[in-house]
Amino acid sequence: MRFPSVRLLAAGLGTAIVAIVLVAGLLAPWITPYDPFITNLDARMIPPSFMEGGRPENFLGTDQLGRDYFSRLIYGARISMLIGIATVITSGLIGITLGVLGGFFGGRVDDVVMFAITCRLSIPLILVALAVVGLVGSSLTVVVLTLGLLLWDRFAVVARSTTMQVRNLDYVAAAWAAGCSQAHILLREVLPNIIHHLVIVATLEMALAILLEAALSFLGLGVPPPLPSWGLMIAEAKEYMFFSPWVIMVPGISLFVLVLGINFMGDGLRDMLGAQRDV
Amino acid sequence: MSAALLEVEGLRVGFGNGTQAVRGISLSVARGETHCLVGESGCGKSVTSLAVMNLLARGAVRTAEGIRFEGREIAGLSEREMGKLRGDAMAMIFQEPMTSLNPAYTVGSQMAEVYVRHRGGSKAAALDRAAHLLGRVGITAPGMRLAQYPHQLSGGLRQRVMIAMALMCDPKLLIADEPTTALDVTVQAQILRLLQELQHELGLAILLITHDLGIVARMAHRVSVMYAGRVVESGPAAELFGRPTHPYTHGLLACVPVPGKIARGEPLGSIPGTVPKIGPGYSGCAFRERCSQAMPACGAGDVPGREAGPEHRYECHLGADWTARLAAEAAA
Numbered sequence: 302m303r304f305p306s307v308r309l310l311a312a313g314l315g316t317a318i319v320a321i322v323l324v325a326g327l328l329a330p331w332i333t334p335y336d337p338f339i340t341n342l343d344a345r346m347i348p349p350s351f352m353e354g355g356r357p358e359n360f361l362g363t364d365q366l367g368r369d370y371f372s373r374l375i376y377g378a379r380i381s382m383l384i385g386i387a388t389v390i391t392s393g394l395i396g397i398t399l400g401v402l403g404g405f406f407g408g409r410v411d412d413v414v415m416f417a418i419t420c421r422l423s424i425p426l427i428l429v430a431l432a433v434v435g436l437v438g439s440s441l442t443v444v445v446l447t448l449g450l451l452l453w454d455r456f457a458v459v460a461r462s463t464t465m466q467v468r469n470l471d472y473v474a475a476a477w478a479a480g481c482s483q484a485h486i487l488l489r490e491v492l493p494n495i496i497h498h499l500v501i502v503a504t505l506e507m508a509l510a511i512l513l514e515a516a517l518s519f520l521g522l523g524v525p526p527p528l529p530s531w532g533l534m535i536a537e538a539k540e541y542m543f544f545s546p547w548v549i550m551v552p553g554i555s556l557f558v559l560v561l562g563i564n565f566m567g568d569g570l571r572d573m574l575g576a577q578r579d580v
Numbered sequence: 581m582s583a584a585l586l587e588v589e590g591l592r593v594g595f596g597n598g599t600q601a602v603r604g605i606s607l608s609v610a611r612g613e614t615h616c617l618v619g620e621s622g623c624g625k626s627v628t629s630l631a632v633m634n635l636l637a638r639g640a641v642r643t644a645e646g647i648r649f650e651g652r653e654i655a656g657l658s659e660r661e662m663g664k665l666r667g668d669a670m671a672m673i674f675q676e677p678m679t680s681l682n683p684a685y686t687v688g689s690q691m692a693e694v695y696v697r698h699r700g701g702s703k704a705a706a707l708d709r710a711a712h713l714l715g716r717v718g719i720t721a722p723g724m725r726l727a728q729y730p731h732q733l734s735g736g737l738r739q740r741v742m743i744a745m746a747l748m749c750d751p752k753l754l755i756a757d758e759p760t761t762a763l764d765v766t767v768q769a770q771i772l773r774l775l776q777e778l779q780h781e782l783g784l785a786i787l788l789i790t791h792d793l794g795i796v797a798r799m800a801h802r803v804s805v806m807y808a809g810r811v812v813e814s815g816p817a818a819e820l821f822g823r824p825t826h827p828y829t830h831g832l833l834a835c836v837p838v839p840g841k842i843a844r845g846e847p848l849g850s851i852p853g854t855v856p857k858i859g860p861g862y863s864g865c866a867f868r869e870r871c872s873q874a875m876p877a878c879g880a881g882d883v884p885g886r887e888a889g890p891e892h893r894y895e896c897h898l899g900a901d902w903t904a905r906l907a908a909e910a911a912a
Contacts, residue, residue, distance in 0.1 A: 407638065471680040475742070477635050478674075479667030479694045482660075493684035 312569020318562025326379035333372035334360075337529050341367035346545050361551055364534070365541060370548070373529035374555060380530045381511045381559065384445055388510035389503050391449025396456025397499060403457070404464030405487060414461065421454045426513065427520070434522045444523050448510050459502050463495040497574035504567030508560045515556055531556050584608040585785045586632065586670075586753055590645035593624070593631050593809075600858045601627040601640075603809040609753065609802075612779065614786045616796045616817070618832070619806035622855050625789045628806070629755050632787075633672060634662050650752070668698040671746035675758040677738035681730035687714075687741050688726030695748045706748075713744040717774055736767035743774065747782070755787045760795065772799060793836050797821060805829050808855050808866035815892030825888040826896050827871045830903070865896070873898055 344367045348354045361370040403414030430447050437443055467473065468491065476490045515532030517523030524530040531552040538548035586609040593602040602624045609615040617625045631642050647655040649670065674680045682690060692706035707726060714722035717740040730738060739759060746754055760768040772795065778784055788799055796803055804814040805828065813826040824830050834849040853870040868878035877897045885893055888900040
């Protein structure tokens with residue numbers, strides 16, 4: 302009898318975590334017991350129901366304004382996933398376009414792309430976020446755009462190097478010899494054969510974007526209150542952490558578990574797609 | 581010479597680093613004929629074939645006095661015009677069947693793609709034609725193969741698929757760049773027989789690039805021997821094998837082990853040295869350092885072209901009867 306390997310288990314676990322968070326985020330208005338924005342000053346800082354002093358109505362207790370912590374956590378999942386996915390789409394489009402063009406055409410085009418990547422790598426993310434928030438104020442859109450416009454470097458690097466490999470393969474030469482146009486070769490010959498690398502980058506970038514959003518929100522540069530972002534929840538909870546440690550542990554552990562899950566899923570995808578290509 | 585399908589005159593290919601891969605060669609391929617381009621690695625065979633298709637890598641500079649296909653000058657055609665020709669009237673098959681098919685698509689969709697691109701029509705009609713051609717190149721259950729991905733096929737099958745794909749648009753010229761090098765000998769024989777059959781049936785002209793003299797002897801109507809970017813000897817196959825005149829051709833033929841002719845334990849023939857790197861300003865015969873007959877005249881200037889028989893040309897300072905003279909001297 303064969304047991305599934307640890308890697309496979311981790312991949313399954315990661316995918317399950319991501320799926321649960323995604324579904325919870327999508328269904329947030331229907332599965333949360335309370336409105337996450339309604340405050341109740343009579344019921345502040347109630348511990349989770351399984352702890353001493355907790356009550357059954359609030360599964361994870363309430364925060365410093367008496368808002369239901371479980372409801373806020375689920376709405377926070379929505380924001381984390383939204384930011385993760387929107388950032389990956391934006392940065393993926395920019396990075397893949399630049400990387401594929403640079404890798405495919407080489408020469409001067411590649412010089413320009415490499416210059417752009419180097420410039421991007423030298424920009425400190427938090428400083429840019431600080432400047433942008435200072436200029437236009439903080440909002441969900443600003444966070445997504447800031448992260449999306451800054452996190453494309455890994456996409457570009459991976460797309461560029463894999464395109465360079467694929468460009469020189471015989472089936473691309475065969476496509477030229479069959480009279481295919483440049484656009485056809487880029488979109489139908491090169492892109493489908495590098496996309497599995499990019500899917501893996503996308504998962505890593507998504508985890509990074511979620512962590513960065515939490516960091517920015519923690520610094521007050523991300524999602525503005527009273528939106529229930531996990532990073533913001535940690536920020537608001539840090540004043541109470543000595544007497545009510547769960548207010549910081551609940552969003553903190555959620556963040557840790559989600560990012561871990563995404564990374565496990567990415568590793569699993571890499572193993573799976575890698576194995577499929579080994580002909 | 582109106583029968584010539586492809587005529588190349590004075591083709592030169594240089595690379596950015598000064599290397600000259602092809603140094604003014606001319607060749608012609610007649611309709612329905614197999615023209616073999618032979619030579620050792622690095623002598624410019626593949627570059628020549630890519631230059632004809634205008635598929636050279638960036639950094640390569642191609643100049644030619646003329647490249648005519650069906651009497652039409654194609655050296656100056658735009659990329660778009662060339663694209664219409666490639667895969668349609670002139671098709672190409674490559675050395676490595678294992679990597680020449682795109683792993684992301686099924687065999688059927690890749691084959692149909694070429695046809696729809698050049699001829700239009702529905703994908704269903706193109707798939708019908710693909711199935712027919714797969715059957716023609718000797719693949720059983722073509723319907724099943726169409727739905728398979730390249731990694732599900734063996735090397736021999738893939739090369740058959742490549743040939744069928746090249747035939748999708750009824751090409752007049754098939755350029756085959758060492759089509760059997762990566763295959764084992766039995767499959768190689770099958771593929772070569774297939775190419776001959778197709779040639780008879782469809783009147784294909786084949787420009788076959790190879791370093792295997794056995795293949796040349798079997799397939800070629802006409803042979804061009806390349807060395808360091810020049811065609812050093814060319815002529816009808818029987819003539820060239822019967823009376824090899826250039827010392828290099830001699831050397832090549834001496835390298836072919838013939839069972840029964842060479843004694844047990846006797847070393848196999850070889851040509852000492854390697855192909856020299858040809859930079860700008862190279863002059864003289866490129867073979868002189870490896871040639872047993874080298875003389876002072878070989879060191880500089882152009883090597884004269886000579887006739888050794890009807891349509892049998894070679895480039896050397898030696899007269900066509902040098903082997904006979906050598907034998908006579910040895911006897912005396």
